[in-house]
Amino acid sequence: MNDVLLSVRGAGKNFSQGSTSRWACRDVNFDLYPGEVLAVVGESGSGKSTLLRLLAGRLACDEGNVNYRVRSEISSEENHASELINLADLSQARLRWLARTDWGFVEQHARDGLRMNVSGGANIGERLMALGARHYGQLRSQALSWMERVELDTSRIDDLPATYSGGMQQRLQIARNLVTHPRLVFMDEPTTGLDVSVQARLLDLMRELVEQLNLAAVIVTHDLAVARLLAHRILVMKDGAVVEQGLTDRVLDDPQHAYTQLLVSSVLTN
Numbered sequence: 001m002n003d004v005l006l007s008v009r010g011a012g013k014n015f016s017q018g019s020t021s022r023w024a025c026r027d028v029n030f031d032l033y034p035g036e037v038l039a040v041v042g043e044s045g046s047g048k049s050t051l052l053r054l055l056a057g058r059l060a061c062d063e064g065n066v067n068y069r070v071r072s073e074i075s076s077e078e079n080h081a082s083e084l085i086n087l088a089d090l091s092q093a094r095l096r097w098l099a100r101t102d103w104g105f106v107e108q109h110a111r112d113g114l115r116m117n118v119s120g121g122a123n124i125g126e127r128l129m130a131l132g133a134r135h136y137g138q139l140r141s142q143a144l145s146w147m148e149r150v151e152l153d154t155s156r157i158d159d160l161p162a163t164y165s166g167g168m169q170q171r172l173q174i175a176r177n178l179v180t181h182p183r184l185v186f187m188d189e190p191t192t193g194l195d196v197s198v199q200a201r202l203l204d205l206m207r208e209l210v211e212q213l214n215l216a217a218v219i220v221t222h223d224l225a226v227a228r229l230l231a232h233r234i235l236v237m238k239d240g241a242v243v244e245q246g247l248t249d250r251v252l253d254d255p256q257h258a259y260t261q262l263l264v265s266s267v268l269t270n
């Protein structure tokens with residue numbers, strides 16, 4: 001049995017504005033294993049994106065903790081390679097290192113996850129350069145091979161991402177994230193806003209890559225069909241709380257909580 005990769009215990013985030021304070025998400029608990037895909041679903045404002053940002057160390061928890069099994073080369077000397085480390089105990093430099101190497105983050109809007117003023121090829125090569133790669137020929141051949149892998153036309157390698165279609169930009173974002181062989185990828189509504197046919201092909205590609213690379217992933221989506229296709233498990237959020245979680249088929253075919261039942265039935269009647 002593999003060791004847990006990500007362990008979340010009682011995690012929550014509070015946003016204060018003036019005299020009012022509000023929990024965007026509260027008391028979230030789950031474990032994620034290598035190669036496992038978890039979908040976080042719920043309506044707008046339920047706290048999905050905030051939770052994703054807590055998991056990726058982009059926001060600090062105001063309660064509870066998020067723990068990650070850091071690879072030996074980036075765990076500090078006093079920590080064992082196999083130990084789960086609380087993100088709150090990592091320095092900003094170590095968190096940035098994780099974010100650049102062992103994690104990926106696919107944003108809903110590609111412009112937030114790509115560098116729009118450098119070529120598609122440079123977008124893929126950049127994360128390798130952050131790891132010390134300098135050989136131009138090798139960077140270019142890696143970029144070409146990842147463009148092929150995500151089914152991008154390699155003749156577009158020198159074009160700026162702004163000249164790519166929305167679906168192509170998402171493929172580029174995925175290639176940019178996967179080039180360093182991360183173990184865990186966070187995705188925030190990765191197919192929202194794309195044409196239905198583009199979405200379907202992108203989802204197929206994502207499913208293939210997740211399987212081939214044994215990737216663990218946390219995918220925020222309001223689309224239960226995305227969760228059904230990609231996720232092993234589902235976590236349902238409402239008003240910042242997790243109301244139900246379990247295996248995808250169980251949650252979608254036999255929802256226990258009234259809110260999940262409503263979500264599932266509203267898809268069926270749409």
Ligand SMILES: Nc1ncnc2c1ncn2[C@@H]1O[C@H](COP(=O)(O)OP(=O)(O)OP(=O)(O)O)[C@@H](O)[C@H]1O
Binds near residue numbers: 015044051222
């Ligand atoms: N930076 C912030 N400052 C104050 N409140 C925030 C901030 N970010 C999020 N919130 C609040 O936290 C709650 C959860 O927001 P969040 O974006 O996590 O929900 P969501 O489920 O991802 O919604 P959507 O699907 O619309 O993106 C909302 O009430 C939101 O207004």
